[in-house]
Amino acid sequence: MDLPTVAIVGRPNVGKSTLFNRLIGRKLALVDDRPGVTRDRREGDVQFGGLAFRIIDTAGLEEADEDSLTGRMRMQTEAAILAADVVLFVIDARAGVLPADQPFAELVRRxxxxxxxxxxxxxxxxxxxxxxxxxRLGLGDPIPFSAEHGEGLGELHEALRDALPKPDPDMEDDDADAPGGRPLRVAIVGRPNAGKSTLINRMLGEDRLLVGPEAGITRDSISLDWEWRGRRIKLHDTAGMRRRARIDDKLEKLAVSDGLRAVRFAEVVVVLLDATIPFEKQDLTIVDLVESEGRALVIGLNKWDLVADQPGLLKTLREDCTRLLPQVRGVSVVPLSGLAGNGIDKLMEAVVQASEVWDRRVSTSRINDWLSEATSRNPPPAVSGRRIKIRYATQVKSRPPHFALFGNQLNALPKSYTRYLVNGLREAFDLPGTPIRLSLRTSENPFDKR
Structure with missing residues (x-):
């Protein structure tokens, strides 16, 4: 089967080759680099979270005479654009949009x-x-990315999944038109021996994964297809995550890295806690990782059958969750037993609901009505005798919900006030438990001239 082609283009030194290496080097299946096309153009086959494509790293786009070396490199890049199914147009976010970006954006658009x-x-x-x-390049919503650190891979995966040509249904079992629709990607993560594999075996109704009392049996991320109430689910079982200082074995370091990758490619992450010793420091660290990656979150209290006879325990643990994890206030905390099979439906109901909240969009008019009321009730503080003014707000993306505020002196807003705004957004628009991003822009309303 011919693979679709993805070309990476942009000005020199914006990080195209780093992005190329990130997509090639972070996948389990290594690709075949094909040297010799040109000195500055490399190709390879990529397996990226269930997506398969050929990627081309091109020379930097520069204005130059056609007969010069730079001009010939540009012609090679233009040929790669025309042959590609998808173009990744890369800019340097630290430099912002430069005049040289505009003609190349127009070339890609045409x-x-x-x-x-x-x-x-x-x-x-x-x-x-x-x-x-x-x-302002007119190429759609930009994906904030760091090829150096691997930030933004989940968002890039989603964009590529939507943009790449759909494979033949006979060749791809994850086609969006298949019964049950596109699978919901769910990663099960947690400390070693929290019962992740036991839970997945119970979900599947078979002993699909090796389990036992020893911690660390699972070494890599296992992807499994499942159906729940007619909905297709792709489950990812992951190796237990230990504190980095306690990981000496090279194989286990690789296993933890694989678990981190599963989190980045998931839509919903279930952090499984051992109900007999919940909210250990490592549990909180894992939840913090999931929040920082911007994934939808559900907390599962596994082995609940061992503590179910303690009255009031669930209420206490939910209060502990609110106190210890304020960044995901309102997250679902579900008691269950993977061994006995209790609570799985409740867990999956919470997973589906978390996915819907994570994907929620709020209209700009509703956001600004809320903003007017919130700032009237609790005005921003003054800085050097001049009151901070928040003029306008909009949601720039979902998955997770990401809002931008525009006004003056916003970089001086204290953290306590941004927390007030985030909590207000969460409550006003029913966004429990999901990560919320808030960007502060000191500028004019970008939609005034549109």
């Missing part, structure tokens, strides 16, 4: 090829500002 705009080097506040600047 080609008629599907375009995914990547704002690379977006780690940190300065990078995020440059990422939003990329809206």
């Amino acid at each position: 080609s008629g090829v599907q375009v995914i705009l990547i704002a690379n080097k977006a780690e940190g506040g300065g990078g995020l500002a440059g990422a939003y600047d990329a809206f």
